Structure formats: structure tokens, C-alpha cells
Amino acid sequence: MIDTEVKELEELVTTMRRELHQIPELGLKEEQTAAYIRKKLASFGITETHEVLGTGTIAVLRGTKPGKTLAFRSDIDALPVKEQTGYAFASKNPGKMHACGHDGHMATLLGFIAYLYKHPEKIQGTLVFVFQPAEEGPGGAEMIMKTGILQKLGVEEIVGLHVFPDLPAGKIACRPGAMMARNAEVIITIKGVSTHGAQPQLGEDAIVAAGGVITGLNSILARNIGPLDNVVLTFGTIHGGEAMNIVAKEVVLHGTMRAFDDAVYDEVVRRIELLTGEIAKGYGCEAEVVFNHMYRVVDNDPKMVKILEKVAADYYVETLPYLIAEDFSMYQQEIPGMFFFLGIRDEAKGYTYPLHSSQLKFDEVNLLLGVQTYVNLIAGLNEN
DSSP states (O other), X not given: OOOHHHHTTHHHHHHHHHHXXXXXXXXXXXXXXXXXHHHHHHHTTOOXXXXXXXXXXXXXXXXXXXEEEEEEEXXXXXXXXXXXXXXXXXXXXXXXXXXXXXXXXXXXXXXXXXXXXXXXXXOEEEEEEEEESOTTTTXXXXXXXXXXXXXXXXXXXXXXXXXXXXXXXXXXXXXXXXXXXXXXXXXXXXXXXXXXXXXXXXXXXXXXXXXXXXXXXXXXXXIISOTTSOEEEEEEXXXXXXXXXXXXXXXXXXXXXXXXXXXXXXXXXXXXXXXXXXXXXXXXXXXXXXXEEOOOOEEEOHHHHHHHHHHHGGGEEEOOOBSOOOTTHHHHTTSOEEEEEEEEEBGGGXXXXXXXXXXXXXXXXXXXXXXXXXXXXHHHHHHO
């Protein structure tokens, strides 16, 4: 049940979400967003703050009751998406949108802090609030960990949430262990020899080779990886050629790769590097493969998940794992952590668009369940 004191935050949380929604900014350029957050923190009486990575902010509340040092994280960046929601409070920054719900994450965490400002008796130990830039890239979580600030503050456990349109409003979803995938960007450059399109025998066609590479690499998933090992390899862009009557001398493929298991991930990387070069040679071309290894598996601490299940009670469901990626995983490399989904799907209102959609919409009242869950986790995690 959502407490009356949390329900009273609805107007504040709604206002903050809508104000933040109007000022979306890309990773490490969140100047307006950072200024907004810092102003709100000051209004809530937060006196201990640390600025990180230019636009990141870490706030700290130290209670009088003994307890753990717990961190709660919100990402703050947006996406290069042209908004098509029809909201009266739509983005004022052209070509940028909070299409992944980070405005909701910030409003939830700020609402949580506002609640604690009015109810300091709920604070146990030390609470750390991480407003992290650049989740969408290049990965602010790892960058924050490298500063050493969370280690210096003595963070023992870290928690985060993500609004999720696959999950009905009014539900919390999580699972122990692997919940979200490890990912990499894959860039393949195929180099051939150009010639006149009417004399293809005098050249080496990079476009034909690229077709062979795409087809061949998909055989890795079908024949070299176990059927129960979840892996995705998707090429989202292909660029090449100079004119319709010239055999292409170069093609560049950009793709993404996802896996839950590190050993499987490493095997797919090895086979992509091997097969790409050999297939290209078969067409008389050369190939170069570059991997940008991004985030790790979101691997939830089982004990923390048990506590979430207890405090969320009837709101809780166990989710299936998803091959989407999240840089919250980079905190979990050093700190026990838990990441959970907050349902926002409302089919009656047509709020069913996926994350990263230009039409992503949700009701702010759903964020109150996130605030309540954070409040409940203070006591729950300190019982462990």
C-alpha cells in the first residue's frame, strides 16, 4: 500500500517530471538538467553534495540511526529523438527527448528525497543519491566508479529502477541474478576494389562481400551457440558505395551484440572476428572488426531481491530476463546491487509504446510506487 504521505507527493513529482521532460539533454551535456537537480536538492535542505563528471550530482543524507550506507541511482540523460507525444509539456530542445523515461527516474528520486526531508525518522545509516549522466553512452556509471566517490562514501549496496512499458502500471518486477544483458557495439569495415559497374570482373565488390558477412555471421547464433544461450546480433546500419554504376570499394556495418553469459559473449566475439575476415577473403576483400565493449550483465544480488519481493508484497512479480542493456551493471562490478522495473503500461490510455520510442508516455502517479518502494527498502535492506 502506498502511504498517505507518499501520495501527497503526487503534485510535486508530476511537476518535476514535466519540467525535466522539457529540457532533455544528451550524455555529459546535461547542464540545464544538472542545474535543475541541484536547485531542487537545495530546496529540500540537502547540504552535502558532490559534483562529478561536470553534470553529475551525488547527494548525501546522514541519519542519526545506525544502518548501512545505501545508494539510490537515477540516470539523467536523454536521447537524440524527435518527440511525437503531443504533450503540452513536450521537449523544448529540438531533436532531443526523454524517450527512455529518465525524467521519471529523476522525479522519483527527487520525490524520495523530498519525502525524507519531511520524515527524517525514516533515515537509517547514510543514504547516497546518485544523479548519473550519460547512461545512454558513453556510460556514466563506470566513469563515476572510476572517480572513487562511492567507495570513499562507503556505499555498501546500490539500488536503481527503470520505468518499463512492458509491465502493467502498479507492478514492480525484478529477478535474482542476470536480468539484463551484456552488450557491445560492432563496427565492421569491408574494403574491396572499385571499378566500372559494367566491368565487375575487374574489381572486388564490397557490397556483395558485406551481404555474405551478414548472412555468415548469423550462422554463429544458429550453429555455434547453444539453443538455450540467449544471444542477439543485429546490424542496424550499412553504408557503402559511391554511385549506382561503380562497384563499391568500401562498406561499413554498425551493429549491436547482446549476451547474458560472459563465456558465450567471448565466444561470439571470437567467431565474429574469425568469420568476418575469412568470408571477406572469399570475395576478394579485406575486413576489419572493431568492438566497443559497453556494459556488463545486470546481475542482481539475490538477498536484495528477496527483500524487494517482501517489501513490494502484492505489487511484486518476477520478470523474465531482457536482452536490453543498462550501465547500472557497472556499479554491480564492485558493489552489491539491485535494479528493478517499475510498470507504466496502460492499454486503456494507449500508453504502450516501447522505451526509446518518440511516443513514449506514462502517468506520473505511477512514480509514487517507485518512491514508496525506495522508502520501504531503507528498513528492509537494513534488516538484512
